[in-house]
Amino acid sequence: MKFWSAEARRNTLADWRATPPFVDVLVVGGGITGAGVLREAGRAGCSAILCEQNDFAWGTSSKSSKMVHGGLRYLGSGQLQLARESVSERERMMVEAAGLVEPLQFLMAHYSGEFPPAWLFDKLLHVYDRFARSAALRQGAERKQVKAMGHRQWPARDHGMLATNLKQQGLSALTQFTDAVTDDARLVMRVLFEAQQTGVQAFNYLRVQAVARADGHNGQKGRIEGAWVVDTSPDSESDEPFLIRARTVISATGAWADTLRMHEGHEAAIRPLRGSHLLVPSWRFPVAFSVSYFHPVDKRPVFVFPWEGATVIGTTDLDHTKGLPTSDTTDIAISEAETSYMLSGIDALFPGIKLKRSDIVSSWSGVRPVIASGAAIDPSKEKREHAIWDDNGLITIAGGKLTTFRLIAQDALAHAAKYTDVRAGTSRQAIFDTHQQTAGQSCRLAGRYGIAARLMNHSNELIADTAFQWCELEWALQHEAVFHLDDLLLRRTRLGSLLPNGGTELFGRLEPLCRQHLHWDDARWRNERLRYEDLYSRYFSIGASAATDKVFAGKASKGVAA
Numbered sequence: 355m356k357f358w359s360a361e362a363r364r365n366t367l368a369d370w371r372a373t374p375p376f377v378d379v380l381v382v383g384g385g386i387t388g389a390g391v392l393r394e395a396g397r398a399g400c401s402a403i404l405c406e407q408n409d410f411a412w413g414t415s416s417k418s419s420k421m422v423h424g425g426l427r428y429l430g431s432g433q434l435q436l437a438r439e440s441v442s443e444r445e446r447m448m449v450e451a452a453g454l455v456e457p458l459q460f461l462m463a464h465y466s467g468e469f470p471p472a473w474l475f476d477k478l479l480h481v482y483d484r485f486a487r488s489a490a491l492r493q494g495a496e497r498k499q500v501k502a503m504g505h506r507q508w509p510a511r512d513h514g515m516l517a518t519n520l521k522q523q524g525l526s527a528l529t530q531f532t533d534a535v536t537d538d539a540r541l542v543m544r545v546l547f548e549a550q551q552t553g554v555q556a557f558n559y560l561r562v563q564a565v566a567r568a569d570g571h572n573g574q575k576g577r578i579e580g581a582w583v584v585d586t587s588p589d590s591e592s593d594e595p596f597l598i599r600a601r602t603v604i605s606a607t608g609a610w611a612d613t614l615r616m617h618e619g620h621e622a623a624i625r626p627l628r629g630s631h632l633l634v635p636s637w638r639f640p641v642a643f644s645v646s647y648f649h650p651v652d653k654r655p656v657f658v659f660p661w662e663g664a665t666v667i668g669t670t671d672l673d674h675t676k677g678l679p680t681s682d683t684t685d686i687a688i689s690e691a692e693t694s695y696m697l698s699g700i701d702a703l704f705p706g707i708k709l710k711r712s713d714i715v716s717s718w719s720g721v722r723p724v725i726a727s728g729a730a731i732d733p734s735k736e737k738r739e740h741a742i743w744d745d746n747g748l749i750t751i752a753g754g755k756l757t758t759f760r761l762i763a764q765d766a767l768a769h770a771a772k773y774t775d776v777r778a779g780t781s782r783q784a785i786f787d788t789h790q791q792t793a794g795q796s797c798r799l800a801g802r803y804g805i806a807a808r809l810m811n812h813s814n815e816l817i818a819d820t821a822f823q824w825c826e827l828e829w830a831l832q833h834e835a836v837f838h839l840d841d842l843l844l845r846r847t848r849l850g851s852l853l854p855n856g857g858t859e860l861f862g863r864l865e866p867l868c869r870q871h872l873h874w875d876d877a878r879w880r881n882e883r884l885r886y887e888d889l890y891s892r893y894f895s896i897g898a899s900a901a902t903d904k905v906f907a908g909k910a911s912k913g914v915a916a
């Protein structure tokens with residue numbers, strides 16, 4: 355099996371500085387889209403290298419709402435084919451990556467005279483269920499099991515059993531249906547790990563500065579020759595850019611997609627829309643289902659869901675006007691107005707809960723790579739589908755979602771076929787390498803680490819009251835290209851989001867592990883600690899505003915100012 359190793363990285367980069375490598379496909383961006391492209395390129399027998407400027411999943415792919423949904427939204431807007439494909443991919447992922455992609459029950463509360471009426475949901479979900487049943491049958495599910503799948507509607511009087519504390523006034527019915535949830539950053543890691551097993555390579559902390567082209571003629575751009583890359587890791591031996599030669603470059607840079615294209619003279623096409631989440635302890639706000647509702651202030655769909663033993667409240671949707679971070683010491687932060695907006699929504703729909711700012715353990719904010727329609731429309735009305743541009747060999751892919759990452763990757767490779775001999779796979783193939791789970795192996799670890807789970811030292815020792823195990827931390831330190839504490843606590847595991855104060859209580863036991871596996875000395879440990887505490891307080895908590903300990907009933911105004 356191929357794992358990441360610091361020594362192998364050093365040697366490889368030194369070789370490449372001396373003699374530029376040449377590959378079929380250079381993938382830029384280590385989020386779910388780039389990981390999917392690398393995986394599919396490897397599967398198709400191409401040589402490929404992926405470069406991520408910061409850590410794997412550092413961008414939006416660790417900051418989503420984590421839903422692997424079938425696209426009820428697509429169904430609502432009449433995009434049947436897209437909804438069918440999404441449902442089919444979701445069903446596959448739940449089977450092939452059980453333990454990583456898990457079913458999640460949803461509950462939609464219907465209020466008299468408000469959108470959406472129960473009958474409309476019922477109609478949409480009949481179609482949704484049909485797609486799911488046929489996908490499950492294709493996956494080999496038993497007929498009896500498939501028959502039992504499907505949504506259910508409940509009278510309002512049953513709310514106490516389904517969602518305690520839900521506002522009762524005007525409640526007319528509840529609809530229960532199934533979708534799926536994941537750990538988005540771990541999803542990226544599993545896809546990258548499987549990609550590496552096919553012989554392709556993925557590097558974090560390698561930034562692509564610019565695309566390299568041959569000289570053009572008659573004002574035309576020359577053909578792609580690769581890209582100039584800089585090592586941004588703390589182990590970097592030189593700031594000098596070096597060349598990676600490639601037949602085609604696929605930029606899967608999400609919200610950052612304009613940067614490389616604008617460097618080549620194209621207009622900006624992305625409208626970065628920020629969405630934020632709050633995480634609170636489940637004992638403070640217990641939910642058994644993901645409860646969806648329309649925010650009373652602006653009637654946008656928002657939701658609260660159980661995740662990793664905690665409760666998450668999401669999400670906002672507003673123009674991110676502050677500029678996108680590029681260095682790994684900056685990130686995207688929730689605004690004061692967003693926190694108020696989400697708390698006021700909870701206060702209106704769950705009046706008994708009376709959440710306070712001091713209940714909030716952490717927050718995270720991501721930027722949706724939405725393709726700008728050009729019209730001055732409400733952010734929530736912009737389309738979320740992916741788009742591909744082929745600028746004479748620089749293929750840019752942006753938009754889309756977690757569920758359909760494999761289909762998006764195949765679409766990108768179909769465009770690349772013009773420049774390199776690649777035959778993209780089909781949706782009939784498995785998404786993941788499936789394998790027999792061995793006796794005693796936890797489904798959770800098998801889902802998250804794939805075949806590598808067999809090699810882990812299963813101590814079963816849980817970290818604090820989370821479902822993460824100490825063996826996962828050790829595994830990540832040894833084999834998962836960890837350069838910084840935040841790589842470990844915010845992406846390889848989610849301990850930084852789940853534990854109070856970003857999990858700093860673990861430092862006593864973590865320090866010797868980092869010294870042992872990453873060879874950190876006193877100065878490095880101190881710097882990493884400071885860096886992590888700074889990042890956490892500025893971007894993953896609600897920071898100083900937590901001191902304002904009051905309930906924000908009805909204080910948010912329509913829309914959420916940036």
Ligand SMILES: Cc1cc2nc3c(=O)[nH]c(=O)nc-3n(C[C@H](O)[C@H](O)[C@H](O)COP(=O)(O)OP(=O)(O)OC[C@H]3O[C@@H](n4cnc5c(N)ncnc54)[C@H](O)[C@@H]3O)c2cc1C
Nearest residue numbers: 383385386387407413414415418419421562608629755756
């Ligand atoms: C708030 C929110 C909630 C969401 N919820 C869901 C959900 O529940 N379900 C769902 O399916 N989807 C959801 N999405 C959408 C989904 O998260 C994104 O579509 C997806 O993560 C985008 O992945 P990506 O790989 O294209 O982009 P990213 O994950 O952003 O990856 C792009 C990467 O490119 C890197 N990069 C940029 N420039 C360079 C360069 N020059 N060199 C090297 N690397 C570079 C960046 O550092 C970044 O890591 C949500 C999005 C948001 C914002």
